Amino acid sequence: MAKQVRTRFAPSPTGSLHLGGVRTAFFNWLYARQNGGVFVLRIEDTDAERSTEESSKGIIESMKWLGLDWDEGPFYQSQRLDIYFEHLKKLADKGAIYPAFDTPEELEAMREEARRAKKNPIYDRRALRLSKDEVQHRIDSGEEFVWRFKVPDEGYTEIPELLMGTQDEHKILNSTIGDFIITRPGTKDKPGMPLYNFACVVDDALMKITHVFRGMEHLPNTPKQVLMYNAFGYEVPQFIHMPIIMKNNKKMSKRDPDYDPRFPVSILERRDLGYLPEATLNFLALLGWSHPESQELLTTEEILKTFSVDRLNKANPNFDEDKYMHTNAWHLKNKSDAELVALTKPFMEKAGLDLSMYDEKNLERMMAMEKERCHTLAQFPEALSYFFVAPSTYEEKGVEKSFKNENADKILESAASMILGLADSDMVKETIDAKLAAFVEASGIKYGIVGPILRLALTGRTRSPGLHEVIEVLGKTETAARLQSARKFIGSLA
RNA sequence: GUUCCCAUCGUCUAGAGGCCUAGGACAUCGGCCUCUCACGCCGGUAACACGGGUUCGACUCCCGUUGGGAACGCCA
Numbered sequence: 001m002a003k004q005v006r007t008r009f010a011p012s013p014t015g016s017l018h019l020g021g022v023r024t025a026f027f028n029w030l031y032a033r034q035n036g037g038v039f040v041l042r043i044e045d046t047d048a049e050r051s052t053e054e055s056s057k058g059i060i061e062s063m064k065w066l067g068l069d070w071d072e073g074p075f076y077q078s079q080r081l082d083i084y085f086e087h088l089k090k091l092a093d094k095g096a097i098y099p100a101f102d103t104p105e106e107l108e109a110m111r112e113e114a115r116r117a118k119k120n121p122i123y124d125r126r127a128l129r130l131s132k133d134e135v136q137h138r139i140d141s142g143e144e145f146v147w148r149f150k151v152p153d154e155g156y157t158e159i160p161e162l163l164m165g166t167q168d169e170h171k172i173l174n175s176t177i178g179d180f181i182i183t184r185p186g187t188k189d190k191p192g193m194p195l196y197n198f199a200c201v202v203d204d205a206l207m208k209i210t211h212v213f214r215g216m217e218h219l220p221n222t223p224k225q226v227l228m229y230n231a232f233g234y235e236v237p238q239f240i241h242m243p244i245i246m247k248n249n250k251k252m253s254k255r256d257p258d259y260d261p262r263f264p265v266s267i268l269e270r271r272d273l274g275y276l277p278e279a280t281l282n283f284l285a286l287l288g289w290s291h292p293e294s295q296e297l298l299t300t301e302e303i304l305k306t307f308s309v310d311r312l313n314k315a316n317p318n319f320d321e322d323k324y325m326h327t328n329a330w331h332l333k334n335k336s337d338a339e340l341v342a343l344t345k346p347f348m349e350k351a352g353l354d355l356s357m358y359d360e361k362n363l364e365r366m367m368a369m370e371k372e373r374c375h376t377l378a379q380f381p382e383a384l385s386y387f388f389v390a391p392s393t394y395e396e397k398g399v400e401k402s403f404k405n406e407n408a409d410k411i412l413e414s415a416a417s418m419i420l421g422l423a424d425s426d427m428v429k430e431t432i433d434a435k436l437a438a439f440v441e442a443s444g445i446k447y448g449i450v451g452p453i454l455r456l457a458l459t460g461r462t463r464s465p466g467l468h469e470v471i472e473v474l475g476k477t478e479t480a481a482r483l484q485s486a487r488k489f490i491g492s493l494a
Numbered sequence: 495g496u497u498c499c500c501a502u503c504g505u506c507u508a509g510a511g512g513c514c515u516a517g518g519a520c521a522u523c524g525g526c527c528u529c530u531c532a533c534g535c536c537g538g539u540a541a542c543a544c545g546g547g548u549u550c551g552a553c554u555c556c557c558g559u560u561g562g563g564a565a566c567g568c569c570a
Contacts, residue, residue: 115495165499217564287506314500315500326521465532467529
């Protein structure tokens with residue numbers, strides 16, 4: 001029987017979860033769910049300086065919002081320090097690691113020199129050349145040091161890689177790796193905090209992770225990690241390094257100098273901008289993966305059904321805002337009117353619209369009217385505001401084109417009396433539509449003239465959805481009132 | 495500089511040697527629909543980076559060039 005699939009998402013809580021991270025989380029989640037596996041959430045907060053509780057909370061909130069549920073965790077590395085120190089001792093006992101006393105300044109100078117000499121800036125192992133006695137003495141005297149992993153001078157390290165490189169593997173020359181540091185500085189009595197390449201390996205091994213989907217920027221870390229798995233005698237997971245999402249021809253990042261705050265990378269900010277989780281997942285999935293039948297508008301369920309590693313692409317994709325928006329609009333249209341009432345509620349309220357003015361049925365009608373037009377949830381308040389606030393001004397262009405028309409006020413007057421003459425039971429879309437048609441017929445004026453005038457009078461705008469629907473939602477009294485005030489306005493034009 | 499990765503329309507991509515006169519989607523440009531806007535529908539413009547091989551045949555395989563990207567942290 002095959003081993004149970006176990007994947008994980010292991011963000012560091014040093015900021016908000018961003019779109020790239022979401023994609024990584026999504027692929028790990030997909031793979032676990034698809035294979036009846038386990039998805040683990042682990043917070044990598046060993047960097048006490050930069051990690052914040054707020055970020056952890058944000059990440060968890062983001063994951064929940066996206067619907068990426070996890071089976072185990074969240075684990076916090078900061079609460080697992082004992083485990084790392086135990087493992088550190090194992091490595092030290094084996095002689096796989098050694099203490100180094102170099103200061104950051106010294107290391108920087110070494111790197112600088114290597115760069116000048118146009119050589120690969122790897123550690124020159126000067127700490128390894130210290131005598132045993134000297135090392136012991138310096139440690140005993142309380143001097144700070146870090147632990148470095150001793151990388152073999154010769155041979156290759158193979159990483160089990162399913163995507164990048166040729167074949168199913170990837171070979172790195174050991175001589176190019178360099179002895180990397182696995183803990184922050186510590187003393188004999190106060191051990192240094194574990195660093196990424198160390199804590200990550202220990203956790204992935206202990207949590208029995210079988211597959212790691214992560215960004216390609218981690219590829220250079222991988223041989224180091226494989227070396228550590230080997231040193232512990234742990235099994236190495238399968239890696240799938242995904243291409244990096246680009247924006248402006250650079251890795252997508254909030255630190256990009258061309259970063260445009262209108263298009264945030266933070267997933268929670270996208271949420272607040274009115275993007276839907278399923279649209280976000282859909283769009284992100286297609287950045288590096290393609291559907292077997294080239295379908296592009298997919299529910300999470302459909303992605304789950306058809307996802308496979310062999311349809312993953314290797315080239316770095318570009319983040320296309322237009323396509324993201326288009327995908328969002330599609331998912332929006334797929335929502336029921338009732339769902340949309342709920343989804344848009346926070347946006348409507350934030351815009352100060354008083355939803356209690358209408359009953360649920362009317363609100364649903366509004367959604368039905370606008371969901372073809374809006375691309376994000378945030379666009380609904382603006383699109384529907386005329387239902388909540390009677391127009392006090394009218395669009396200039398419309399005034400010019402329609403109100404300054406010869407008989408605008410006469411047309412409005414007869415329209416008003418027509419509507420006032422309607423029975424309450426007639427105030428439904430179909431009947432209004434028929435009555436309007438009859439009215440147009442009887443007056444002998446083209447709908448193309450009557451329509452725009454009525455629309456402008458009722459909404460203040462030249463662009464809005466079906467007239468009959470507007471009238472139906474507005475009701476007889478409000479409709480009549482708006483027509484009256486528009487007539488007054490037209491009168492004031494002369 | 496070193497190491498590694500990548501390379502099809504403007505963008506995301508399909509393409510596993512003949513199905514390719516290279517398909518789809520977004521964007522864009524026309525047109526239709528229509529009381530407006532949008533949706534929808536129809537149509538157009540638009541790509542295999544280059545050079546060598548291998549092969550009867552290369553977008554597909556190999557090598558090189560060029561181009562792009564990433565990493566080179568006591569961040570993750």
